[in-house]
Amino acid sequence: MKELREKIGKIAKQRHDFGLAQAGPVRQAEFKRPETFSVVDEKTIVGRDGDKEKIVKLLLETGGDHDVSVIPIVGLGGLGKTTLAQLAFNDGRVTGQQRFDLRVWVYVSTNFDMKKIAKAVIDETEEKCNDLDNPDAVARCLVRICSQKRFLLVLDDVWNEDPDKWKELKVVFKDGKKGSKILVTTRSEKVATIMKTVEPHRVKGLSDDDCWTLFKRRAFDNGEENGYPNLVAIGQQIVKKCSGVPLAANALGSMMLFKRTEDAWSAIRDNEIWSLKEETTILPSLKLSYIQMPSALKQCFAYCSIFPKDYEIDKDDLIRQWIALGFISSNETWTSMEDIGNEYFNDLLWMSFLQDVEDEDDEKCYGNVTYRMHDLVHDLLMSVAREEVAVIVGEESTRIPKGRRYASIHYSSVMTHIPTTIARRLRALQFRKSSSHIMAFYSEAKYLRLLDLYGSEISMLPSSIGELKLLRYLNLSENSIQELPESITSLCNLQTLNLSSCCKICTLPTLLGSLTNLRILDLSYCSSLLSLPSSLCDLKNLHNLNLSALNSLVALPECIGSLQNLRILNLSGCGSLLSLPSSSSDLQHLVKLDISGCGKLCELPKMIQKLTKLRVLLNNNCSELKGMPRGIGKVVSLQELSVFVIGKQDRVEHCASISELAHLKLVGKLEINGLGNVTSPVDAKAANLIEKNLRSLKLVWNVLSGEEGMDTVLPAEEIDTVLENLQPHQKLENLKLEGYARGKFPSWMMNRIGSCLPNLVEIQLANIPRCSSLPPLGQLPFLKELTVRNMPAITNLGVDKFPALRSLELSCMPVLREWVTVLTVDDEEGRRERVPIFPCLTHLYLKECPKLRPEPCLPASVGFLTISGTSSGNLSLILERATPLDDGGDAADSLQPPPNKELWDLTIEKCQQLTCLPESLRSLTSLRYMTIKDCEDLERIEDWLGELADLRLLEIWGCSSLRYHKMTALEELEIKDCPLLLDADGQFVDTSVDHIKYVTVNESEYEYRKQASSSPQQEKSSPEEEESSPKEEEKKSWTSCWSKSNWLGSRT
Missing domain, CATH: 3.40.50.300 (P-loop containing nucleotide triphosphate hydrolases)
Structure with missing residues (x-):
């Protein structure tokens, strides 16, 4: 290395001596795409x-x-x-x-x-x-x-x-x-x-069937494939390599046109795509993007080849690996290497080389953002980096090929040794979820910059780890390590140390502060860790400290304020943490503080205004937090705040007024809690919510610990003015109002909601006892979700039309009676016609609304219906009106109402005096899934329920009086807490259930469950596959939790 540096220095001097100017980059051969035209066959x-x-x-x-x-x-x-x-x-x-x-x-x-x-x-x-x-x-x-x-x-x-x-x-x-x-x-x-x-x-990829159609057109003359059944079988395996890309299917099909032997086709099937000529594959179209990349970005992108196909890449972790390997160098400004890495990553994302992993849940697991490469992008990478990178998955190999600088081994139990010649060349080694141990090679891998041992069943780390002096990244997460060797503190170049989910580790090295170059320390989910060493505060270059889910951690080191470069501090889920050290307000470079789920935390640092660079403060689910510290309004960089808690009047000298929101440029979501403690409507006006570009706003009265009722310090008329003065921004999409105990809504909700909040998509109104009428919500053209809960003074829902509403929940409405669902109006020619008020409603939840009467019927589009907490008579009436109108009149008045063709999922729960199911169920001919839950008086299920030919799944929970009756058409049955159905040996009393394919009793498979090749649950999806509302996402989440050992899922 010394000799190489001397040569480079000599060349640089000669350039200066000869006055040579720097030339622009030499442009490589360009893949020029032919011009396109509007005509297509x-x-x-x-x-x-x-x-x-x-x-x-x-x-x-x-x-x-x-x-x-x-x-x-x-x-x-x-x-x-x-x-x-x-x-x-x-x-x-x-x-x-x-x-x-x-x-x-x-x-x-x-x-x-x-x-x-x-x-x-x-x-x-x-x-x-x-x-x-x-x-x-x-x-x-x-x-x-x-x-x-x-x-x-x-x-x-x-x-x-x-x-x-x-x-x-x-x-x-x-x-x-x-x-x-x-x-x-x-x-x-x-x-x-x-x-x-x-x-x-x-645009997404084509299905394998569509790719096969394209491939077949190129590989065979019309109908010729019928004479080559073996080639067809191989070809269908080949098209799976296309990953839905039409161009790849056409290219590979064209290649096979003149090949008619099984060996030739098998060779293509078993070869990697880079072994094909680039002119006939997808690679040239991708290389056009690759060639245009700056050299630094190319290097970062090529490194991604170290991940196996379909691997979910953690964005932040990848950036840390780039940094560790020297692919990112900090420039002369204060901009951090992490920020540069984010720019590179976003470039790859914008170019579609990385794709966001779709997740049915709103929240990603542990908050990580994961991405994946398209298979053909991975193939491009391997064609670029195949001489530098080795990827081994499972037992496919026991050795790393010579010359590789970067290697990853996944799910291997046979890799037990890395030769010295290979180890010395390695710069990065990922050894993930592999049970074999290769600890002895450490002393040989002197130039290793990155070592990833995630989930590899390691219980002890050898002291030789300290010999990796150039190591910058060390991932030991999800291992069984109980303690770290002191030698780890001699890794003077270490930048990232990840010990996440090392649940057995009890203590950290006392000299942890010797890792002076450490930038990332992740101790999340180290549940046995009781305390942190004081030397932690010597980590002056630390940027990110993750202490989330340390349930036993009671206090942080008092000197934590000395971490002057700390940008992210994650304390979420530290349920035993009582307070933050006063020195934490000295973290002048702190950008993000997460204390969500710190249920015992009572207050924030009193000098919070010193955190001048704080942009994100996450403090939801901090139930003991009594108020925000005075001066928080001076943290003008704050953009995201989960909850603003207004303290009680007797604590006003310590707590911030709502007026301190005035100068905060908040975006995203905000909850304002404790509005009963506002001392002046003027303060509410000063909060200036109307100018804050919030997407979601929740306004809550009386939720502080120990309070009951609407405990307010203001007279009644001023309470009204407080809410009037909290009018939000016009772009608001989600509004929640909870605990408001006055008799009328503000004018911006009653008189002007259509102009004041035209973009609302979701509204929740809960625990509002005195309001006797709802706002004119039909003025909101984009409203998709409406929840009205515990508003006991509401008697009717009005006749506003809801053109976009998909989900409606009516809960705890004891006097709600009138619910008009269809209007009769005159058309332009004077003819009478029926107009549905809820044309798009698919999800309906009716809970504890004992007097509710849909007039004249339930909305015809409803596919999911839950009825809870009503009498048997009202249940029967609602189900009678679950049938649509015909031309002859109301469905409820017809002797033989027309069958309901939309409703396919029904839940009945907590219905009093319900001894048998209503006859009106017989008209629900499209019903597929039915749950009966906590109906303690239900004694029998009529045989006619078996006439519902589409009914696939019946769940019965907590029906203690029920005796079983056979239903011949049923495919799946789940029973829980129904003691009269079973004898002392756990067998059904009245009849066998052998005719039912899948039976679960008390969440376990029934002993005599019949075997089947596939589970019908896999087909459980809406017949229309409609766009999901958040309630439907709950259904998807439930379905995805089913496993082979629990054939019938629980929807609780």
């Missing part, structure tokens, strides 16, 4: 009908906030974005009926050429522009064209990420007639974000 396209319909629908819409709408189509190279745009561009509904006066297709590519775009538009019209080199003349010409026409402009393959260039184009086209559209295809999420006026349409 629709017969060759498969699997894009659904995508096409969505795009066409967007093109035909004339509403919206913009006269000219920009619709991005975004996705990985080769997925068919251009094809999809061609299909929509040439659709008869788009080309006909004079929908667009002007249709123009422009292939843009990497050069965003305004002149080219302008010329294409002008050429499609009779307009003349004699001076195309004059930008002003071109702009005036385009304005003339666009202001007279409704146009459709397709910009294909856009790469430009410069917002200024897009603004130039936008100015020219902004005056188009209402309904004009600009359709953009791009691989870049950043381009889509810059240009969009509507949410981008993200």
